[in-house]
Amino acid sequence: MAEIGLRERKKQRMYQEVSDIAIGLFLEKGFDAVSVAEVAAAAEISKPTLFRYFPAKEDLVLHRFADHESEAARVVAGRAEGQSVADALLEHFLDGLRRHDPVTGLNDHPNVLAFHRLLYGTPSLAARAYAYVERSEAALAVALGGDLDARLAAGQITAVRRILALENWRRIAEGERVADVRRDAVAAARRAFAGLPDVRPSGDAE
Structure with missing residues (x-):
């Protein structure tokens, strides 16, 4: 071993x-x-x-995204008993904002900004990144039960996470301070996750 x-x-x-x-x-x-x-x-x-x-x-x-591909699925699988999917994912996203995790877009380190410009400014990279998003969404759908409702919910959750991160990155790339963006980012995340469907994975107790 x-x-x-x-x-x-x-x-x-x-x-x-x-x-x-x-x-x-x-x-x-x-x-x-x-x-x-x-x-x-x-x-x-x-x-x-x-x-x-x-x-x-x-x-x-x-490859820098490799560890994050199944992240949402892991959060769902490891959430506390009785905790809703949306609350678990919101808590995880807010923790990422607090830690300035580059995946949330809330990071102004020059190397992180340069990496994001490379990623979003190169058409072939942006296209390849879509496959990563699809795999992440598919893993989340399985964690949610794998049926149509689970796939619909996974699509909405994935879109919320992606759009929130892109908005944070866009504002910082345009010169706004992290502290200013963070306040809006937290409020936006709370609103967005509150609007997600109340999906219950098939293995959860009623």
């Missing part, structure tokens, strides 16, 4: 190191100006090895 854990940790370090190197190059030169071969050379691995880890060039950037 320990050996398997060690292999997995080494694999994750490789993912992170190669992704960080690639993002550094993309921020310096532009996404389209950097080839996969250039990334592989900088990371001191072969091009075939790189593609084993990252099937597409865009995945080198989107």
Whole structure:
């Protein structure tokens, strides 16, 4: 078991190191100006090895979202007994705002802003990110029960989280202070999550 854990940790370090190197190059030169071969050379691995880890060039950037892909589903599955889905997700989002988690858009660190400009300013990255959103939504739908009502609710929840984060990022990117955006972000999150459907996963007690 320990050996398997060690292999997995080494694999994750490789993912992170190669992704960080690639993002550094993309921020310096532009996404389209950097080839996969250039990334592989900088990371001191072969091009075939790189593609084993990252099937597409865009995945080198989107790896930063890997831990968040099933985040909403995990929040739903791990919420307190009797806590509603919306309340659990709201609490999680508000915690992200307090921590200035980049996923909430409420972060003005230059590296975070540069990463977001790279992501949203590169059409192929924005398109690839949509697949991430779809997988996140699908995982959440399963956590909510997997039926039509669950899929509808997952779509609404995913849209709320995405739009709130984009609004926070947009305002900060335009020069507003984090402290000013935070007040509105908290109020907007409370309103948005309050309007979500009262979905009850199929495994919940009545």
